[in-house]
Amino acid sequence: MSARDTTDDTLAPLIVAGGARPRDQRDLMERPFFSLAKSRRVAPIRYQAGEVEVWVQGLPDFGMATIWDADVLIWAGSQIVEAADRGLATSRRLRFLPYQLLTATGRATGATEYRLLKAALRRLQSTVIATTLRNGEHWRRHQFSWINEWTELSGPGGRSLGLEIVLPDWFYRGVLDRALVLSIDPAYFQLTGGIERWLYRVARKHAGRQPGGWRFEIAHLHAKSGSLARQSDFALDLRRLVARQSLPGYRLLLSREARREILHILPLVSTIELAAPVDGLVTSGASPLVTSGVNASGDQAQHAQLTLWPDGEIAAPNFDSNQESNLKRPPLRSRR
Template sequence: MAREPLFRPAATDRLDPFVVVAGDASPRDQRDLMERPFFSLSKSRRIRPILYRAGDVEVQVQGLPEHGMATIWDADVLIWAASQIVDAENHGVRTSRLLRFTPYQLLTGVGRATGATEYRLFKAALRRLQSTVVATTIRQGEHWRRQQFSWVNEWEERSGRSGRVEGVEIVLPEWFYRGVVDRSLVLSIDPHYFRLTGGIERWLYRVARKHAGRQPGGWVFELAHLHHKSGSLARPSDFALDIRRIVRRQSLPGYRLMLERAQGPERLRILPMVAEIVLDRSGDRFGERSVDRLGTSGAAIIGTSGAGPSGHRAHEAASNPCGASVPGALNLDSNLESNFLEAQALGVGVTR
């Protein structure tokens, strides 16, 4: 007997399904999602919206009271989907916003167990992703306009007689899909990212990967600027405590963190641990290079944290606690709103 489509023709009459076969693609993230507050950083249900502005860039995120706002753990679904799309296109496979896959593929791909609890949490994540409404002016061109969408436009599941979910189809928003098929808007991330358990910790890794990349000088943020950039509901003092705990643990794969308090406001320096590996547009490695540039975010004065006049740090970078390097290319082109000079000119602000 022929299998009936999961979606009614009226909903997907112009979409051919992209069927995920293997599901073990290298993880990739979408740049815009890495540097701006699109997700709740708490596992508790968040109703209060995120209202963020930086120059002409606006982001508004709201979640329905029934389900709450999508969390940074729910974003694993989008990271996994982006990884599958990029990997398929690298191999000449035609993709689509309509993805067909099994929950097992996704759960194992993001390092989760595959028991009944994980399947239940996966379905709850899909509900939050669908019920979260995002409005943004990002990537709208010269004559910008605000675009509104949900992280998952539609989703449907197929279950066996036992009630176990055997297959899922989701429809991704066009805004997200365009940002994935454009390789310049995608960065590879360390697979150990999925082992990070804290919401701020996960968010901070994505910020580090986006801004610090593999630049030898890394990137510097004032903690107050980071707090605004995160969209977190935590008080600034509690947020700073969380950052200090992460610095003590040194848990971000591929990066070393240092706090600097010698002059002015407290700052966080993010330093890469290995040399830059440069990839071409197909994702293949063709060489290495380094950029002798120090980026700053909200930091007017750069301290040296006890280092002598010839260096920016007092100690050599520690070995990677996860034993993995951070792949990917340079990412200096879209950091303007986090550079402290640009931020002052643009008037960065966020309401949580």
Template sequence: MTTHRTYQGQQLELFQARGGDIAARDAQDLMSWPFFSLAKSRRVRPIDFKMGDVAIRVEATAEHGMATIWDADILIWAASQIVEARDKGLRTSRFMSATPYEILTFINRDDSARSYERLKAALDRLQSTTVVTSIRQPSERRRHRFSWIAEWKERLDDRGRPLGIEMILPDWFYAGVLDNALILTIDDAYFDLTGGLERWLYRLVRKHGGRQTWGWSFDLEHLHLKSGSLSPLKHFCYDLRSIVQRQPLPGYHLAIVGDPDGRTRLTFKPLLTDRLAAPLKLKRRKSARL
């Protein structure tokens, strides 16, 4: 296994992922803005988003399609590993190595051959999707361009069986993970959410609602814009109402209310009896070897 890599003139030391119970952490920039496709079908149409001084353009290839919000689970795993190691005084790096088993069990997926193939397809989408953004740039005229994964490769034994995966994360993502103010702990139950819209909504609610007693609210047109969804506003609102009826988001209660000015808003606030109202507990993840 390679222990050092030179990438774009930088000498990177390998960071070996750790197993065991690790709290899931998410990057707030990724929770707030439309960076991923919310559809399970292949998306190649770009996301082109502007709001105030925030500009984001996400581009996909026809071969792989755009990275999805399910693919972003790998980035949550990476952020969780980096923060956990840093907090324990260990050296971290954006050059990471792990077994497929370690990644799959963390994001609550089974260890089947099918899951491994899906993992590799997700890594391909993360590597081939390109992002251009003004977020965290010192000047409004500056833009940072990157892929969610700069490089990745799998290591195989003599029989072609998987030994591990190595990947290099982009500077933009890695710098945000190392900034404590830009990281939030999320509920493990997030990985059980099956719909793209409800996954996106949980991340947005966790970012903006947090643990505030009175929660937060957005009007539906604003939510539609922030989602980057290709779904028409009418269908988007219908899907939101279905989510409100089902109440699937761990730790939060959702409601749709009408404003006096005629606008419709989604409100959300934390459930006081939930884990987010108290110190977060870690869920023991099942482990099984590939």
């Protein structure tokens, strides 16, 4: 049976039966759709780059959906893609056991985690997004919430039968378009910092596995993040990440060009499933590296990290979708 695009909520839900490799939706990976803070955020996000506009507002009672809440969307999108790959009918309506989501995103399964999951669903439902991304033929701006509705299911005697959620059409159509979906490393779910998680998603979308990686001016990254932190504090957080080198599959370097501070994102050499040998990491060609201002040096050598990306899951360089980068440059070529 071929995959069907089923947007009618009266159809049977997609019953989640097994695991799926984590995949993320490109439009969500680099723009400020989520709060990066663990504390409640009520200040709206307003972002514009060219014709792309993003406006996000959370209800004061619950606050804006956070980047940790976005794990629900990553997991749900991964299930839809997996079902489509297997030729199954897909739906915006998903039925699942909380245990499946919690274990797949690297979380414990105690009563506290179940309570936190329900709080995340409330924030996802109460957060309102308006964007011009992927605007249709007859509309300019689309407004929606991350979850249209969610239900706790119960059986005889009050026995829990799990949860059911209904995703917005904007998100659903985005994950059905395979050009808009990228695999991510499962180690992403172990990242604990908001900026750290956001930066990994930016790295995965822009740098991918391109030998030359990608580079951003710090001020540009600050604007793209939607963070409420001052730019100086945001830059300090990035320097700490450079010192820790905690992004799975990537190495971070800092340099200065005149008065601009530049963050370089370089993919690490994969240790599994390589189609051919590579020459290793190269520098960006920028001016000499500078230290990060913290205990460890910003250009300190790091040990290679494993990556779990299947080679066939990662497509060609991402230049066609990275028009908003202010420092775009072609990747360096590896020697034959």
